Amino acid sequence: MTKTYTTRSGRTQALSPINVSFRPDEFTAILGTSGCGKSTLLHIVAGLEQPSTGHIEVNGTAVSGPGRDRGMVFQNYTLFPWLTVQQNVEFALRDLPMSRRKRHDQAREYLGLVGMEAFAAAHPSELSGGMRQRVAIARALSYQPRVLLMDEPFGALDAQTRQGMQMLLTRVWEEHRMSVLFVTHDIEEAVCLSDRVIVMSRRPGAIKADLAIDIPRPRGIDTLTSAELNGYKAELLQLIREEADDAQTAASAKRAG
Numbered sequence: 690m691t692k693t694y695t696t697r698s699g700r701t702q703a704l705s706p707i708n709v710s711f712r713p714d715e716f717t718a719i720l721g722t723s724g725c726g727k728s729t730l731l732h733i734v735a736g737l738e739q740p741s742t743g744h745i746e747v748n749g750t751a752v753s754g755p756g757r758d759r760g761m762v763f764q765n766y767t768l769f770p771w772l773t774v775q776q777n778v779e780f781a782l783r784d785l786p787m788s789r790r791k792r793h794d795q796a797r798e799y800l801g802l803v804g805m806e807a808f809a810a811a812h813p814s815e816l817s818g819g820m821r822q823r824v825a826i827a828r829a830l831s832y833q834p835r836v837l838l839m840d841e842p843f844g845a846l847d848a849q850t851r852q853g854m855q856m857l858l859t860r861v862w863e864e865h866r867m868s869v870l871f872v873t874h875d876i877e878e879a880v881c882l883s884d885r886v887i888v889m890s891r892r893p894g895a896i897k898a899d900l901a902i903d904i905p906r907p908r909g910i911d912t913l914t915s916a917e918l919n920g921y922k923a924e925l926l927q928l929i930r931e932e933a934d935d936a937q938t939a940a941s942a943k944r945a946g
């Protein structure tokens with residue numbers, strides 16, 4: 690597929706032709722310089738944007754809009770402030786054919802999974818950023834999507850909370866595997882969480898590198914200091930630097946001539 694945005698100020702080609710597939714139980718991180726089209730790719734898979742050419746399929750069915758086979762977690766906490774934590778998760782289950790009791794219990798089960806059961810009656814304003822993101826993850830997982838799309842979900846958190854969230858996500862994912870596409874700017878986070886890291890070239894984004902991360906699971910806090918992690922980090926840093934350098938060279942050439 691490709692994607693070109695057309696606005697009043699002109700046309701922006703966000704994605705060059707991209708042809709990629711993801712396995713049902715694979716955790717993939719997507720890295721790339723700012724503006725290379727990472728969010729665009731995720732939004733197209735989510736059905737929030739349409740590709741300009743080409744198409745997307747989930748489990749053999751063409752995507753034509755958002756659906757419950759795909760859950761999404763954004764960087765900015767997207768909980769409803771007027772609903773309690775429990776109600777926020779139940780809201781995601783509102784259209785599913787289940788009794789009120791079952792909806793309540795399923796919401797509670799997923800809050801338990803992310804350690805937020807005790808805050809079920811709280812409102813989002815009473816929670817820290819990390820806690821809100823845990824609720825957002827519980828909400829996205831509660832309807833058991835095949836694909837979980839995460840757009841810099843920990844980008845607004847401090848380093849320590851972020852590390853805690855990475856460990857939590859690793860544990861949850863290792864227990865309930867599904868296809869995850871995880872956009873991040875953080876190379877260490879990408880390696881630590883993923884089976885596979887895709888590096889995108891600068892805009893219009895294309896796939897520059899597709900790297901398998903062969904670090905054994907289960908992963909934990911020790912993974913962060915492993916020699917393997919450092920090896921992958923160095924390789925990815927080099928790939929990202931090449932893109933940033935190319936962007937600078939192109940900008941200088943444009944200024945010069």
Ligand SMILES: Nc1ncnc2c1ncn2[C@@H]1O[C@H](COP(=O)(O)OP(=O)(O)OP(=O)(O)O)[C@@H](O)[C@H]1O
Pocket residue numbers: 694695696701702703721722723724725726727728729730892
């Ligand atoms: N709704 C939109 N309308 C017009 N142009 C857009 C729209 N969304 C994104 N773009 C443009 O498409 C390009 C890719 O944007 P996108 O947000 O996908 O990049 P990104 O890699 O996620 O960036 P960042 O890492 O900074 O979040 C950018 O040039 C951006 O300005």
